[in-house]
Amino acid sequence: MELPSALYLPTAEGFTATALTIGPWDPGLQHAGPPAALLAREVERASGIPGGQTVRLNFDILGPVPVGPVRISTTVVRPGRRVELVEAVLDAGDGRPLMRLSAWRMRTRTEGLPSAVEGSTSATPHPAPADVHxxxxxxxxxxxxxxxxxxxxxxxxxxxxxNSPGPAAAWTRPECTLVEGEPMTPLQHLLVMTDAASGISAVLDWTTATFANVDLSVALHRPPRGEWLGMDAATVLGDSGAAQCSAVLFDTEGAIGRSTQSLFVEPR
Known part of the structure; x- marks a missing residue:
């Protein structure tokens, strides 16, 4: 079976989603991971801080994203040489926003940084109970x-x-690119993966319940590195139709940040 080489094909007006974006609920709708990564790509392209790092990404999922043409608009909400806030909005060509990203980016530096207070933790090993191999x-x-x-x-x-309920920790490596003709960056890979945290840690039966997330929030204390990234995820089900998923995100060098998702739960 030959797979598409990318999640998206560039077009004159935006992008066209390939079959690799199809989500678990409806074959005509995208999983939220690929469009989240596409929004982050556009935020970094609109950035006024070359080589900066994206430290917080808040995604609002305003409606299901169809498998087909999409386009993205960006706005620098708070420009700055050291810190900036960039917003990106995705629609399916009709102007109706389907996903929105608000991202804080910061200037990077490698010299002159203060050291962590003795006894504190400035770097932690990855929390997965087993390495990739x-x-x-x-x-x-x-x-x-x-x-x-x-x-x-x-x-x-x-x-x-x-396929089994409860918490899970997983490593992933890309089998395709995000946009045809260019490599997938570690941050893009992280976002393609991270929206699946609630999927790998599901506490409900996929055949009897839906538990789609309405948002995704990712906070990073350093950029992801390398081809293998991971997440250690758990979902807590409330008693009124809501659930919350949280995950520790990591690469082979150690933890890099955390994610959260708010889930809307109802019978299928």
Whole structure:
């Protein structure tokens, strides 16, 4: 089976999503991970801080994103040489916003930084119970399309799995690019992956309930590095139709940040 080489194909007006963006709920709708990464790509392209790092990304999912043409507009909300706030909005060509990203970016430096206070933690090892090579390959059984989001990344589980309920820790590596003709950056890879935190740590049966997230928030204390990235995720189900997923994000060098998602839960 030959997979598309990218999640998106560039067009004159924006991008066209390939089958690798298909989500688990409807074959005509995208998983939120790929458009989240596409929004982050556009934020960095609009940035006025060359070589800066994106430290916080807040995504609002305003509506389902169809598998097809999309376009993105960007605005520098708060310009600055050291710190800036950039917003990006995605629509399907009709002007109706479907996803929105608000991202803080900061200037980077490698010299003259203060040292951490003695006894504090300035760097932590990755929290996965097993490294990449000691983890188990896994594949989601609940996608209705053979070629879909779950094929965009290679998955290795250090604990848990796609197909069993409860917390899980997984490593991933890209099997495609984000946009055809250019490499996928570690930050783009992280965002393609991280929206699946609530999927790998599901506490409900995919066949009897929906638990789609309405947002995704990612906070990073340093940029991701390397080809393998991971997340250690857990979901807590409330008693009134809501759930919350949180994850520690890491690469092979250690933890890099955290993510949260608010989930709307209802019977299928």
């Amino acid at each position: 000691g983890s188990t390959p896994g594949e989601a059984a609940f996608f209705s399309s053979e070629v879909a989001y779950h094929k965009a990344l290679q998955w290795r589980f250090a604990s848990g799995s796609f």
